[in-house]
Amino acid sequence: MSEKVTATDNQYVLFKLDNESYGVNILYVETIEKVMDITRVPYAHYYVEGVINLRGEVVPVINLRKRFNLPQVEINDESRIIIVSVEDMIVGLLVDSSSEVLQLDLESIDDVSNIKENMKNDYVKGIGKDGERIIILLDLKKILGNTAINDENQRI
């Protein structure tokens, strides 16, 4: 992604989780869907909500609140599933709400190395600043990868 910088390169789809704003690079995002019927999958990671029928394709959905160990809330009208495609994997991210795409210049993105040590899982790629607002930019590859070491313990 570093070779060519185009207009879409620094656009982020924003969503909310527990009153914090998060962002994922728009290049990964396929669509944003309203929450539909989710079928639970036994033996999957604790944060996998289940699978959905996305127009004929079976797509797994990750509950980001569970993934980030945030308190659970009921799914409501605002809830959305952001369908992302990373390295041949199509995965849905269940979030509280999503409505915005924001352009962030490189200058307005902060490195996180100085605060990283305090974080349990380093799935944060950077901190975006939009005026007074702070946006947590996510590293999707890490979220979808097998970095959640404590999975097994948390299941039990």
Added chain:
Amino acid sequence: MDMNQYLEIFIEESKEHLQNMNQSLLDLENNHKDIELVHEIFRIAHTLKGMSGTMGYTKVANLTHEMENVLQLLRSNELELSENIVDLLFECLDMLEGYINEIANSGNEGEFESDYLIKKLNDIMNKDNKNQITSNDNLDNDIISNNQSINIEVEEFAKNIAIKAAEQGYNCYKMQIDLNSNCMLKSARAFIIFNTLEKDCEIIKSKPSVEDIEDEKFDDSFELIIISKLDKETIRKKIINISEVEKVLIDEIDTNDYTIQTKDMEVNIEENQELDSKKKVNEKSASKAKKPKLGKTVRVDIDRLDNLMNLVSELIITRSRLEEIGDSEKKHNMNDAIEYLGRITTSLHDAVMKVRMVPIERVFNRFPRMVRDLSKELGKEITLVMSGEETEVDRTVIDEIGDPLIHLIRNSIDHGIEDPETRKKNGKPEIGTVKLIAYPDGNSVVIEVEDDGQGINIEKVKSKAIQKGLVTEEQVENMDEKEAVNLLFRSGFSTADKISDISGRGVGLDVVKTKIESLGGIVEVKTSKYGSTFTIRLPLTLAIIQALLVNVGAEKYAIPLNSIKEIITIKQTKIRKIQDQEVVLYRNITLPILRMNKILDVSSKNMDAEDLIVVVVKKGDKTAGFIVDSLIGQQEIVIKSLGKFLSGIKAIAGATILGNGQVALIVDTNSLF
């Protein structure tokens, strides 16, 4: 002009032509007099030459051109057809197939050189007018007479590399290069030689060492061990063209010598066995490594496409009809329309399936040639009888079934069929027969590989199994014949006394079995001293299966029908507990009971009910009963993968989408017991 748009057609057609050429050559071998076949082969070679020339594939064009010349002489009776010529033509065919496969995989002809084939073809033509000895022959003699003088030591590690190289289709040579005695800058010259060689060879060893050569610490000559795909003549020419090179001696290192030495080592035995199919396998593995450039294509009968088209148009008509009904509130027409829709979708499904179906002929086609080569190699005369080539199978199955069949046929020929004398002694016809039979049977396809050989020696199988530590002596004693034969399918099993190039009966049969089972099929063996039969039973398609839908708690699951034995109801009170494992006595068999809700971690109230619904599932000889809440019914389902993110999840084989759009998971019962 951009030729890429024609590439797929080119490949498709070339393959078809080569297939025909193969067939004609096989026929020609049995009937040397049939001039019509020579005409046919000539025509094919000519067509290929034209096609490949247009596409810019010069290697194919050159080779076919030379083939044409020989065939022309045959046609005009100036040359008499001999065994040698047929063999050579087969070699050319193999080379052409290699090129075409390479083109299909990478878009170019690859690095295989056919110069030696062209030379052989030329030799045949020249032999006809014997008066001239070609300069090539001279060169050859030169090389042969000087062979002895290359004395570079082939050390152990170099040997290993040589063996490895041979397996991957490379040749290994030792060479001696003499420089002109008044050569001024010997090391610079050597550097150029190294550079030239490294373009298409790999230098394994040099004597003196590279450092010494760089420091000019050598006389006028140095020796090398190299591996390369090129033949030695090509390499020789490349080097001799460099100025101030006086003489180049090049000699093949015969890797077979080394493999014999290491035969005792398990690993090498396996490798050795692959050697017979060296070329084919190598080409395959080499091409596999590269990313395929083209998508897979299927040639579809135009009638089938027309049918598909018609059905889709009817579907569209029905859609508008339904829209109209929705608008006008003439709801009483609804049922009509829905019924119509149902009919169309069923036919549509059927039609699409048919488009995916290809005759198994595609796989069978390669076997006559294989049997021919094997019987030549082993000195056994064998007739291959094939039937049911027109049986149609889904293309997913076609792609997978080839390798297991090759294995079974090899086994039959190498170990099943005795050599001619033994056969005569046993009152069998000298010519052995291998039958390859395919036929549809309900919802599955059956493929049988049958030979009239000596069958499987049960006692030998048993003793080998003990020897290999797969079973104990006590276990073997209680085994009936069927169980003993099934030992063949254990991994690591081999009954072969001596390791042959072709196969050991049993080696790799476990692989065959695993492959077939992964396709949802089964393998069975029947054997007697009059021959053995391997029967493969495969589902028609892998994408759509019959399944039983069940409720577990509030969730719905699909269980593949082919693994279900029966459905029974049992009383809660009949369940006994043995070491935490629930069992029931059912028809005098202790049936282990598994509760679906526990396995799948679902809350369910029904599990305490008095009467329980049990789905009895089989896996090989084992059975187990799964308690479910209720049955929904049998249904055809389309298997969908859960995707990469959820791959390898325990107990779940995939998912399917139900009529209401919900996703239901398919239970992998095999993994549960």
